[in-house]
Amino acid sequence: MRRIKADLHVHTCLSPCSSLDMSPREVVGAAIRNGIDLIGICDHNSAENVLAVKKAGDRNGLLVLGGMEVASAEEAHLLVFFDNDDDLLGFQEHIYRHLAGRNDEHSFGLQVIADDEDGVTGFCDRMLIAATSLPAEAIIARARAAKGESLVIAAHVDREAFSLIGQLGFIPPSMSLDAVEASRMTAAELKKQFPDCGRYPVVAGSDAHGPDDIGKRFTWLTLENVAIAEIKKALAGRDNRKAEC
Amino acid sequence: MKLSDVVKEFGLEVKAASGNLDQEVTGGYVSDLLSDVLAHAEDGVLWVTLHIHQNIVAVASHKGLSGIVLVQSRQPEKDTIAKAEEENIPILVTGLSAFELVGRLYKAGIRGIEAD
Secondary structure, three states, rough: OOEEEEEEOOOOOOOOOHHHHHHHHHHHHHHOOOOOEEEEEEOOOOOOHHHHHHHHHHHHHOEEEEEEEEOOOOEEEEEEEEOHHHHHHHHHHHHHHHOEEOOOOOOOOOOEEEOOOOOEEEOEEEOOOOOOOOHHHHHHHHHHOOOOOOEEEEEOEEEEEOHHHHHHHHHOOOOOOEEEEEOOHHHHHHHHHHHHHHHOOEEOOEEEEOHHHOOOOEEEEEOOOOOHHHHHHHOOOOOOOOEEE | OOOOOOOOOHHOEEEEHHOOOOOOOOOOOOOOOOOHHHHHOOEEEEEEOOOOOOOHHHHHHOOOOOOEOOOOOOOOOOHHHHHHHOOOOOOOEEOOHHHHHHHHHOOOOOEOOOOO
């Protein structure tokens, strides 16, 4: 069993609101400098930099979980991760089919697609800052329908804007979430202010949009190996696995 | 109606871009979903919302809105003000609820967008 420090909410330069410094190599370098063992890559409504960060991570001994931060039709943000890259890319196709509009770089920012050596390979021209036309429940259902394991976390539920609780008032009891993320509050504060969160494991994530933010908030995971099934066990506190924040 | 007249008439507090009030308000739109505003608001429209996140400024800039009114005395976040100054998007605050403010704007001659 190993105990690792995980920050599951990290953006790259693909997110229009992110710093252009968040290139794959810099994201990996900053995570290592900041003492993080595992990062979750989740750009807004896209996963186009995930493979590059994974490659850069592999080279430098940093664990990388691939995912995206999807905006539901209700404008609630969900972090969705997959073990398999094929599942992630298939999920991305589904999200793209339900995401309208083209990016306006002046108003929203650049959306840089990079390779693992930080070479710019293109610019995503979809309006990634927008919300999909998919309700949160449909996004989760699509993630669960993937061949392999999926991990779904309600992002920054302690914020008013773009959080499941902020947009829907409470977390629907039927919703299949693996955890809720606290971006400002401690787990105890979160559960006190939003009793709904008591039903779910809590993770802390940085929502880093710049290198210095990576690892500012993190979760300790005790698990056998980094696979989503193990992370889920850790979140649920099963079989001596643990998640602490 | 000029934005500066709207500010005067309804006692709105100007939180950002006070130098950019000399614009014609061509209509009004009320929504708290950014994607809805992206899809339906039009150039010159005054947007009434309770949303205070900085993304409202990017949306207003992209759509060419004349300004944003925050209702119920909601205060814009610090980043929101900074971004609004940068983009020259007026941010105004009223103590009224959205329903009340919109009723009064309508009475003053500001109209909504025709539904598709």
